[in-house]
Amino acid sequence: MGAGAVFLMSGVLAAGLQGIWLTSFSSVLLANFLMLWGAGEYYQALRLFDGQETSRWFTFAVAAAVTGVNLFFYAVVPSLSTRVIVMSLAFSFLMGLSGIRILRSRSVSGTSVRNTASGSFWLVSLLFVARVVGTLFFGGYKTALLHNNLWQTLLFSGSAVGFVLINFSYLLLCNGQFNRHLEQLALTDPLTELFNRRAFSDLALREIARSARSGEPLSLIMIDADGFKKVNDTFGHAAGDRVLQHLSDLIRENVRPQDVVGRLGGDEFAVLLPGANHIMALGVEERLVAAVDEHPLSWHEGKIPLRISAGTAALNLGDPDFDDLLSRADDALYRAKRHGN
Numbered sequence: 001m002g003a004g005a006v007f008l009m010s011g012v013l014a015a016g017l018q019g020i021w022l023t024s025f026s027s028v029l030l031a032n033f034l035m036l037w038g039a040g041e042y043y044q045a046l047r048l049f050d051g052q053e054t055s056r057w058f059t060f061a062v063a064a065a066v067t068g069v070n071l072f073f074y075a076v077v078p079s080l081s082t083r084v085i086v087m088s089l090a091f092s093f094l095m096g097l098s099g100i101r102i103l104r105s106r107s108v109s110g111t112s113v114r115n116t117a118s119g120s121f122w123l124v125s126l127l128f129v130a131r132v133v134g135t136l137f138f139g140g141y142k143t144a145l146l147h148n149n150l151w152q153t154l155l156f157s158g159s160a161v162g163f164v165l166i167n168f169s170y171l172l173l174c175n176g177q178f179n180r181h182l183e184q185l186a187l188t189d190p191l192t193e194l195f196n197r198r199a200f201s202d203l204a205l206r207e208i209a210r211s212a213r214s215g216e217p218l219s220l221i222m223i224d225a226d227g228f229k230k231v232n233d234t235f236g237h238a239a240g241d242r243v244l245q246h247l248s249d250l251i252r253e254n255v256r257p258q259d260v261v262g263r264l265g266g267d268e269f270a271v272l273l274p275g276a277n278h279i280m281a282l283g284v285e286e287r288l289v290a291a292v293d294e295h296p297l298s299w300h301e302g303k304i305p306l307r308i309s310a311g312t313a314a315l316n317l318g319d320p321d322f323d324d325l326l327s328r329a330d331d332a333l334y335r336a337k338r339h340g341n
Contacts, residue, residue, distance in 0.1 A: 004045060005167065008038030025074070032070050032087055036063035039094035042121075042166070046101045049173060066090040084135045088128040095125035102173075109176050117169035124162035131155055189263040191241060192248035200262030200270060201322070207260070207274050208320050218274055218315040219281030220325050222333040223251070223288065225267035226307040239299055243306065246297045254291050255284060270329075278314035285310045309337040 011034030018027035040059030047054055066086060073082045099121035108114045134151060187199035195203065204220070211218040225247060232240040244267065251261055251269060260272040271288075273281050289310055296303040311332025315325050 004038045004041030005163070006038070007034050007041055008163070011035030011038060028074050028083075029067060029071060032067040033063050035087075036066055036090055036094065039091055039098075043094060043098045043101060045170070046098055046105070049177070050101075050105050050107050062090060062094065081135050085132050088131045088135070092125045092128040092132075095121045095128070099125060107177060108173060109180060113169065113172045113176060116165065117173055120162055120165035120169050123165070124159055127155060127158045127162065192245055192263050194248050194252075194269070195260065195262035197262065197264045200260065200264065200272070203260050203262075204272050204322050204325075207272055208315060208322055208325070211274070211315055212317065212320040215317060216275050217277040217280075217317070218272070218325075219276045219278060220313055220315075220329045221271040221273065221281060221285050221288070222311045222326075222329040223247075223269040223271070224309050224333055224337065226309055226337070228267040231304060235299060235304060239297075239304065242299065243297055243304065246295075247292065247306065247308065250291050250295055251288060254287050278312065281312045281314065285312050309333060311336050 011031045014022060014027055014030035014034060018024055018031075022030070037059060040056075040062060044054040044056060044059060069086050070083045073079045073086070099118045102108060102114060102118040102121065105114075108117070134155075138151075187195060189196045207218055210216075225243065228240065228243065231243055244263070247267075247269065248261070248263065251271060255261060255271055255273070258274055260274075262270050262272075264270050271284070273284060276284065289308055292306050292308045296305045311329050311334070313325055313328035313332055
């Protein structure tokens with residue numbers, strides 16, 4: 001976004017230096033290209049904000065094409081009104097494109113921030129549409145670019161307000177994204193991207209409260225990776241990390257979207273199953289154990305066989321207590337480990 005502002009202001013400066021330090025031709029060339037490039041950079045910054053790759057060839061193509069057209073109407077078929085219209089429409093298009101980008105962005109949280117950011121781009125876009133209308137019907141092109149009159153004052157003061165709002169709203173967008181990142185760090189395990197123990201416990205308490213109100217069953221599966229220390233000792237800690245990631249992927253793939261999966265620490269995982277009674281949860285447990293048995297971890301040129309032990313408990317709706325549920329699932333897990341299941 002900063003690059004867009006720099007290019008944009010450089011383009012305005014190039015226009016202002018016409019007849020002072022720059023010839024008319026070079027001023028038109030630089031002003032058109034730099035202002036359009038700056039508008040395109042705003043759009044690229046929003047793509048980057050959404051985690052997508054930038055496509056600066058698009059920005060360059062638009063800026064170069066419009067600049068080429070305007071040079072034609074400067075040197076070959078001189079027409080100031082046509083240059084104003086072409087430049088204004090292209091600039092309006094790029095600003096509007098950024099406004100649409102924000103409305104469709106999944107990275108923007110909060111309606112007020114989304115509306116402010118998108119509205120800022122649309123304000124500038126509509127001002128340049130107004131410039132086209134003024135040029136076509138009211139002779140708005142007849143005065144010099146920096147001539148002090150009501151038409152120019154309204155156009156450029158409105159644009160200045162729009163760009164201040166654009167940069168301010170972008171700061172709000174970045175701040176919101178930063179806060180979401182902090183929340184994610186606080187809630188998720190960085191290695192497996194599962195819920196950490198604290199977040200899992202909070203979600204479990206919510207589900208327990210919901211089950212207590214509705215009377216729906218709720219079950220918990222505790223999972224432990226068998227022989228995890230041996231994997232670390234034999235293959236190294238990098239392999240151990242991949243084992244944990246592999247197990248987390250297998251668990252996620254074999255539970256429902258509404259189930260809550262967490263890493264409680266070390267090689268210990270937990271799955272909360274809303275709406276599942278003990279029999280249903282045992283079926284999920286068997287599926288998870290089989291999935292891990294059937295999918296060893298590919299490591300370098302070989303495979304690391306994996307096994308897990310699991311224990312399941314259902315919520316006692318007569319006395320819904322998370323510590324009790326966790327303790328009973330943990331007991332079931334260690335019974336399974338003792339029996340080699």
